[in-house]
Amino acid sequence: MARMDSHDSPSSSPHQALSFSPLYRQVKQLMIKSLEAGEWRPGDAIPSEAELAARFNVSQGTARKAIDELAAENLLVRRQGKGTFVATHSDPRSFFRFLRLVPDSGVLSTYCSEPLSCQLQPAQEDVARILRIAPGESVLAIERLLKFEQKAVVADKIQLLAGLFDGLTLERLKSSERSLYSLYESAFGVRMIRAEEHLRAVLADAPTAAALGVEVGCPLLLVERLAYTYGNKPVEWRRGYYCTHEHHYFNELF
Amino acid sequence: MARMDSHDSPSSSPHQALSFSPLYRQVKQLMIKSLEAGEWRPGDAIPSEAELAARFNVSQGTARKAIDELAAENLLVRRQGKGTFVATHSDPRSFFRFLRLVPDSGVLSTYCSEPLSCQLQPAQEDVARILRIAPGESVLAIERLLKFEQKAVVADKIQLLAGLFDGLTLERLKSSERSLYSLYESAFGVRMIRAEEHLRAVLADAPTAAALGVEVGCPLLLVERLAYTYGNKPVEWRRGYYCTHEHHYFNELF
């Protein structure tokens, strides 16, 4: 691979900005393209470090550093002696990566997603702005309940970029044993890699209270999430009401 | 530095467990010791990679990898061309690392901590268990308000391991311009490096409502935090009530 430092960019201005990128980062970008294009699918093993080095014409150490960063971002998973694999939401190890609600007891409880509705609708103005589409463009709106130990603890409203999830129906959601993000990636090739959550405390309104089996006016944790796929493209927006009577949202700060 | 692999551990059992540690990790542990002992103080530059390599008798690459991990854990900060520095809570860049509350507008607002009380008291049973001390041992209990734009948005009760903060008084808190964690590290040599937060939605009780200037029964975000110093030692426990009317708790998931 040709290097892209100043010596190889004779046309660059003397005060070049944002033009230098180390080799391993260029390799990383090419690898992300391979992931995005589906050349390497979730759960697959990617080529060995030596093969990648040969393919991109760099040393193994450089290929390794590219892989290191992708592994640090949870796009790849290294397993010594076996190989390097594309991360997948089907993997139980990454199951709670995007669900921070845990029972107070700390014990891992049985978990169940119960979809209630799924319909195409025009995007409201606020959602359109957030998902970076034109107001009125189609979004797929899903309502569902999350149950821990047969008890509803989260009432979610989810809005998806309709164009990426053609053919997603309530029946399909109901028949899926997987987590939502696992379904997205296996059935539609859309991989969620990052999300931002905004939390507030609110009071339960009548419909939400009914869905969660609590009193109207009960305090609930409102979690709004914007989830992104490759290239910082927002794909899913959620508004979830979490009942924090016997569960809580856990976060670790570093 | 002598390597500690199986060849150098003739006494190890054939099924040795937890005994192998790569060189760079041993270097890292020694560096943590230097940080803990105060040989390198917050804000200081640590020795250059070449010096560290010579000191520990390893190659520069190995010293570098140790530094890499410490930088990834926010214990060190690398600055190209200048050196590697001990991270500090005084640095405005790491100011919001442990405070995830942001105004809805997104604009960085003026911030002010107003300590209300500070007194020595015997640890309640629950706090003692959490801080891993005997019930009845002394803890330092602090109450304070956090104000954004002159408006109280957080009411905190903080409990500290009293032994580590000898001489901390309300007057001292009031006269400090710094953040609490910045004061801890500069005045008591206690550096907070990690914390766990547990969030729930609750209703405001009378005293909390009064402190925050909201109605009784107003929904509040209850944030319980346990903060650790070196060696996974819990040092501070907080219970904070966050008013999320014009602010929210922000979190990023990877």
Add this chain to the structure above:
DNA sequence: AAGTGGTCTAGACCACCGT
């Protein structure tokens, strides 16, 4: 110009996994 961290290489060897 000197000193720092950052990149890249090539090669040796170790630890782990499967067959």
Add this chain to the structure above:
DNA sequence: CGGTGGTCTAGACCACTTG
């Protein structure tokens, strides 16, 4: 055993900061 990722080294050179 062969193949994979993981560690360690030594050396060259680049990019950034300071004087």
